[in-house]
Amino acid sequence: MKIGVLIKQVPGAESALPINDNETGIQEDQASFLMNESDSYALEEAQKIIESRGNGEVVAISLGPDRVQKIIREALAKGADRGIHLQTDAKGLADPLTLAKQFAKALESEQFDLIFSGLQSDDSGMGQTGIILGELLNMSTASLVVGTELSENTLKVKRELEAGWSQWVTLTLPASISIQSGLNQPRYPSLKGIMGAKKKELKILSESEFYIDGKKQSIQKVFVPKTNKKTEMIEGEPDTIVARLVDVLKNEVKVL
Amino acid sequence: MDILVVLESKNGSLHRMSREAIVGAQSIAAENGLSISALAIGIDTDQIASSVSGMNLDEVLVANHNLLSTYSADGFAECVKQVIEKENPSLVFVGHTYQTRDYFPKVSARIDKPFIPDVVSLMKEGDFFVFTKTVYNGKLGSKVVSNDSECTLISFQAAAFSEENIESGSASTRSFDIELESSQVRTSSEAPIQEEVSGIDLSSADLIVSVGRGIEKENNLQIVKDLASAINGELASSRPVVDAGWLPSSHQVGSSGQSVSPNLYIALGISGAIQHVVGMKGSKNIIAINKDADAPIFEIADYGVVGNILEIVPKLTEAING
Numbered sequence: 001m002k003i004g005v006l007i008k009q010v011p012g013a014e015s016a017l018p019i020n021d022n023e024t025g026i027q028e029d030q031a032s033f034l035m036n037e038s039d040s041y042a043l044e045e046a047q048k049i050i051e052s053r054g055n056g057e058v059v060a061i062s063l064g065p066d067r068v069q070k071i072i073r074e075a076l077a078k079g080a081d082r083g084i085h086l087q088t089d090a091k092g093l094a095d096p097l098t099l100a101k102q103f104a105k106a107l108e109s110e111q112f113d114l115i116f117s118g119l120q121s122d123d124s125g126m127g128q129t130g131i132i133l134g135e136l137l138n139m140s141t142a143s144l145v146v147g148t149e150l151s152e153n154t155l156k157v158k159r160e161l162e163a164g165w166s167q168w169v170t171l172t173l174p175a176s177i178s179i180q181s182g183l184n185q186p187r188y189p190s191l192k193g194i195m196g197a198k199k200k201e202l203k204i205l206s207e208s209e210f211y212i213d214g215k216k217q218s219i220q221k222v223f224v225p226k227t228n229k230k231t232e233m234i235e236g237e238p239d240t241i242v243a244r245l246v247d248v249l250k251n252e253v254k255v256l
Numbered sequence: 257m258d259i260l261v262v263l264e265s266k267n268g269s270l271h272r273m274s275r276e277a278i279v280g281a282q283s284i285a286a287e288n289g290l291s292i293s294a295l296a297i298g299i300d301t302d303q304i305a306s307s308v309s310g311m312n313l314d315e316v317l318v319a320n321h322n323l324l325s326t327y328s329a330d331g332f333a334e335c336v337k338q339v340i341e342k343e344n345p346s347l348v349f350v351g352h353t354y355q356t357r358d359y360f361p362k363v364s365a366r367i368d369k370p371f372i373p374d375v376v377s378l379m380k381e382g383d384f385f386v387f388t389k390t391v392y393n394g395k396l397g398s399k400v401v402s403n404d405s406e407c408t409l410i411s412f413q414a415a416a417f418s419e420e421n422i423e424s425g426s427a428s429t430r431s432f433d434i435e436l437e438s439s440q441v442r443t444s445s446e447a448p449i450q451e452e453v454s455g456i457d458l459s460s461a462d463l464i465v466s467v468g469r470g471i472e473k474e475n476n477l478q479i480v481k482d483l484a485s486a487i488n489g490e491l492a493s494s495r496p497v498v499d500a501g502w503l504p505s506s507h508q509v510g511s512s513g514q515s516v517s518p519n520l521y522i523a524l525g526i527s528g529a530i531q532h533v534v535g536m537k538g539s540k541n542i543i544a545i546n547k548d549a550d551a552p553i554f555e556i557a558d559y560g561v562v563g564n565i566l567e568i569v570p571k572l573t574e575a576i577n578g
């Protein structure tokens with residue numbers, strides 16, 4: 001059983017997001033990058049499956065500039081068996097169709113039984129790459145997965161539906177699924193894992209080995225959203241703020 | 257055919273977001289001289305087709321097939337692909353629902369056309385449509401264009417258009433033959449289930465104190481519980497608090513949790529991601545406390561405090577308890 005996990009490095013929730021000079025994206029050198037949240041759940045789920053089977057391999061895969069090796073190393077430290085870095089200096093947010101074609105070209109020879117990805121990235125939020133990749137590699141697919149049960153020839157997944165509903169779906173193998181947060185508790189790397197990660201294989205593919213030309217959609221401009229709602233911003237020392245909040249609760253919202 | 261709106265059935269009736277997608281289509285059709293067709297696929301097609309027959313549409317296509325009588329990503333993607341290839345729409349609109357998240361990327365792959373998801377508005381600039389979409393979890397907006405001149409797939413975020421603006425008219429119905437074999441459908445699904453029916457019902461709560469990842473640790477939850485009991489409110493949360501196992505899932509507000517519309521919603525350490533906001537923006541009064549002045553939650557709050565909840569919340573509770 002061989003599971004490939006797509007992990008993306010994105011600005012963390014606490015990162016600054018200053019817009020670049022030509023307003024096409026953010027100033028990446030000002031951002032602090034982390035592993036995309038749902039990708040870390042995807043990685044954990046892959047590791048749990050391989051661990052419970054007692055054999056197989058988890059391969060952590062990321063596309064991007066050299067900085068993304070940080071999250072591949074993090075995945076290796078958490079226990080992934082090896083890593084693949086699709087190295088590119090392409091700037092800005094990529095279009096998912098072209099990206100998935102590049103992944104397909106780079107990964108086809110791996111013959112993965114399963115490909116896991118996070119359901120969407122916290123930067124562009126396209127939510128498509130893993131599903132399109134599955135489609136291109138002739139795998140069955142499912143998104144929004146909140147539970148997995150693997151048997152010999154099938155993968156049963158629980159898909160999240162709206163408003164607290166869910167549904168079990170059985171997929172033939174090979175399959176590519178995108179994982180929703182919350183289905184497990186992602187582990188932290190141990191000290192031993194961090195030491196061991198240095199000895200694990202991290203294969204670097206140069207862009208010429210997977211490049212596919214094209215851009216099916218492009219971001220023309222990014223901007224700070226404007227709001228037309230009037231918000232009273234309550235300012236001052238904590239005591240002043242608290243006094244005004246109590247006043248609001250008593251006299252405006254009238255709940256005290 | 258210019259615009260194709262693919263409809264979705266939700267428990268036998270038309271999904272609200274399909275109606276909103278129709279409004280989206282109508283908002284650009286007249287002035288650009290575009291025709292609108294709708295497509296009902298497999299499930300409850302009679303009800304779905306008749307629910308749109310009184311709307312201002314050029315035509316309603318109905319695709320029935322025994323392999324489309326329950327949802328599968330493979331079957332639905334194949335169906336939409338065949339309709340697009342035969343009818344050549346230049347724009348295909350859907351709601352950004354859990355179902356289209358599942359199968360529209362497959363349509364995009366099968367026809368090699370771009371899918372721009374989760375769009376909040378569209379505008380014509382010159383000869384092109386420009387689509388607005390939030391990025392970075394709602395902290396920034398972006399303007400996206402398709403580079404494909406033939407066909408582009410678009411899904412709209414909930415409430416991108418108001419269903420009240422739907423134009424009425426009359427639409428004829430045409431059935432569309434789909435060629436599909438069982439070997440093309442690689443998945444089988446069980447009946448949907450609802451978890452934790454026994455949880456608390458927040459939908460009728462009048463006062464809600466809701467906590468997000470900004471609470472940092474499970475141990476800190478007590479300060480939020482104390483505030484909730486001081487004002488006699490219910491305790492709710494964003495998804496990460498439930499994902500971490502700090503609160504049961506029945507406390508979760510948002511697209512995958514409960515929808516609430518209390519008189520007062522106090523959002524503590526919640527950034528205001530769209531999937532949370534859809535569940536609480538109907539609240540009459542919203543107070544948000546967040547240490548990040550740029551957090552999107554302030555865009556919908558009536559009262560905002562830029563500050564540390566760990567410091568302010570205990571003080572507020574104390575002041576209320578007097």
Ligand SMILES: Cc1cc2nc3c(=O)[nH]c(=O)nc-3n(C[C@H](O)[C@H](O)[C@H](O)COP(=O)(O)OP(=O)(O)OC[C@H]3O[C@@H](n4cnc5c(N)ncnc54)[C@H](O)[C@@H]3O)c2cc1C
Nearest residue numbers: 468469470494495510511512513525526527531532547565
């Ligand atoms: C299909 C799908 C369905 C989803 N369904 C839901 C859903 O039903 N409900 C839901 O909530 N989410 C849902 N999400 C997740 C959603 O996208 C967000 O990730 C989530 O709402 C973020 O929760 P949060 O605001 O608590 O955390 P974050 O976005 O991490 O925000 C934490 C906030 O706390 C602030 N903060 C940190 N420390 C402090 C402090 N000491 N004092 C004050 N403020 C502080 C930070 O500035 C930040 O704004 C869904 C996502 C997807 C893709």
